[in-house]
Amino acid sequence: MNILILTLVILLCLNQNVTGHPLFDLLAAKLNDFASTVTKTFHHIRLEVRKLFQPPHTYEQLPSASLQYGDSIFKRTFNDFVEMTAAENETEIPEYINLKSEPTALMSTPQLATLHGRRVESHLVHTRDGYMLTLHRISPRTDRTPAMRVVNQTVLLHHGLLGSSADWILLGPEKSLPYILTDFGYDVWMANARGNYYSRGHVRMSVDSVEFWKFSFHEIGEYDLPAVVDYIRYVKKSNDPIDFVGHSMGATALLVMLSTLPEYNQYLRIGILLAPLAFMSNVEGPFKVLTAMANSPPAQLLKLIGNKEFVPTRKIPKWLALKYCKGPLLFCCNPLYFISGGIPEDNHAWNLSFLARMLYHVPAGGSTDTMLHYAQIVKSGKFHKYNKVHEEYSLNKISLPIVLFSSSEDWLATIPDVLRLYFSITNPIDHYIIRGRNMSHTEFVWGAHADELVFTKIIEFLDSGIRVLGSTKSNEVRNDLD
Template sequence: MIEKMNEFGRDVTNFFERIGDRVKALLNGNRRLNHDIVIHSEAIPEGYKVVYQTERMSSVPSEQFRNQEPDPPAFLSTPQLAALHGKKVESHVISTSDGYLLTLHRIDVDDCMNETIGTVLLHHGLLGSSADWILLGANKSLPYLLSSMGYDVWMINARGNYYSRGHIEMKVDCEEYWSFSFHEMGIYDIPAALDYIRKVKNSTEEINFIGHSMGAAALLVLLSTQPRYNEYFRIAILLAPMVYMNNIKGPLKSNFTLLKELGERELLPQRKIPHDIARRYCKGLIIFCTNPLFFFSGLPEYTQWTDEFISSLLYHVPAGGSINTIKHYQQMSASGKFHKFGDMFSEYALSEVTVPIAMISSSEDWLATLPDVLKLFYTIRVPIDNFVIHGKKISHTEFVWGATADRLIFPRVFEYLEHGTNYTSFRNEIKLN
């Protein structure tokens, strides 16, 4: 079995090595992949020159992705990948109150729709980006499905990832720039996105929030520390929320020694776990064990994936993040509490969260374990539902791009969005019938 797995790994590696420099010609010469960049003057402070790269952000991919032939789903930015799917995505560059520059991606609404049925803001998970949401392609990706239903879909990119690497004053390679965790994403990034969306739409309508993993934690940070933002939301849907971490598995669990080997500012700028560390903590295909995201979250169920999908996936993830974010989660795994960075006694006041919340979790998830998600469900004030997926091989990352996500997860998301706070009564009616 191990030999077959290693053989698969060699096959994928050979696939990467077959891909050559023609991808650059594809990106540089294909005008179909151009997209709109929308920068409103009020979003960026006066006097600051924004440099926005439309192809890839500045991070350099690992060596296995060099000298590759064009495989269209890989090597493309979120807007370019969307264009390949026949969709159009706008890029909106905004600034936070503490000076970080973020990119919001918005799915262009179909011209034939007279009006939308609501607004949805998607927040990616740990080490992720907006690209995560559309890797499944034109017919299965959650943002596209929501857009086709009539929703105005926005995707946030948290500070430090490919699309949000900039600051009004600080350089990205300075230590102070990386002094953040999901706490700052909650108190600065999400509010900036919310205020900007409301201004662009000239509307105070309530927004629907879908947060995966770290995105769920960032939302709860915001709502518990700045309760006025509870009024901005209609409903929050948390996919595999990384909030309580007492029962997590893998190298993320209270392993403070490991962190010293993974960097001091940005987490692994080279985007690759050293082989000796990977083999020390991870058993399985080295191509996944050396990927920082899968190293922490567990190996994915890859047997239904094509080589092309794997190449695209491993090029887009991880999308970047700070070492402090990992430290913050390790601190919470040690304390068993949902608290501020470096202070286990400063717990976030979840009693301040009044937004109705629905959750989806899986029995195979290393990071958002069933006991921890259940603890969160019984802690929040307005729980709607805790949908648990048992025995379907849904790991932590596959809530967004898993081969069965469009069948096991997204339909439940649609039900939550449609019925909102009435979902519980709707569910009971279904059972009675």
């Protein structure tokens, strides 16, 4: 109350000339001075804060912001997010209770990587439109033996639909792709797209606002990925081209960036796209339900899937899961598994610790507009901008050598659609197809046999893909039929 009275007096003194008793005049003058000082102070603070968080617009202006493992902001954000959803899931799916007891279930990416014996850094990256993204870096091993080959190359990994950087290390210290790469000497950086639980900051907008979530994969490709590439180049003080490995939506983001901002083709050496989502005419499963309503979603649909974040509860309603999904309810109620149809058939290969990590880290969050954008692509049969079916992405502007991976069991990135993408880009190296190995859309990253079927081939392409396959240009479609 005292503060309110003081505020009213200050406002009164600021907005009219007060006269009367000399003592009151003196008091008014003092209050005027005090109000002026307060106003100037807050104005100065506002300018400094805006300057601090103003997103960079040029390569030279990029800040070298680095937040090391253990930073309380990242830890608190992740733990709050996961523990809240853990409590919600336990109320309807009892199986989650046992999983939560697993020590690694609620660990963040830096915590998991540190537990796995790796050196990890967290970096904060600003985009040109004001979003604040977290970029995780895993440095090459320092305990390398003379027999270990030294690559000295940078590779950027981008997660897929509704994913995060944690996706890449869910398989643990022996089988995860980032660790395999760092053992070869690669400097590994893992992106986090806007909207997942590591990238929920903005210089002006609240994460609870509708405006914050008004983005699709287009903005991730046009703003997020370029900001990450620029930041890595700035931190490393190097013009050496970067290798890129993208899964699902991460592949989409690369295609958007290179076709929208073709100058970024020169900043990369090779692109390896796992289950890329671009052309999607042959999608199967529950995701097709969205396509009929993708352009003008009714209020009932938005109430079901969310009008900002896609399924913010991280649970598909039980009645919907039972209607469209076959398999354990534990997986069918998971939004990513629900839409991708990737219900694992070989659960015996997954121990309880892995299941806990996977189900508490996936999904990591994303916008409803992203899902609707993909649904529009399914409906139109074209790779176009959001709500602009006639504005297709110019894939002919992509000059980067690209390798494509697909699988016969993938419901979202089907072989015919990936093959169409292969013949739409100007510099394809190979289309590597995995048949009959139960390799669903999600298994490219954390499948029980991903290290054998996918990661080994990635290393081969990174090591000699351009030199060997690029020289033949046979456009041969390869298959893994073992």
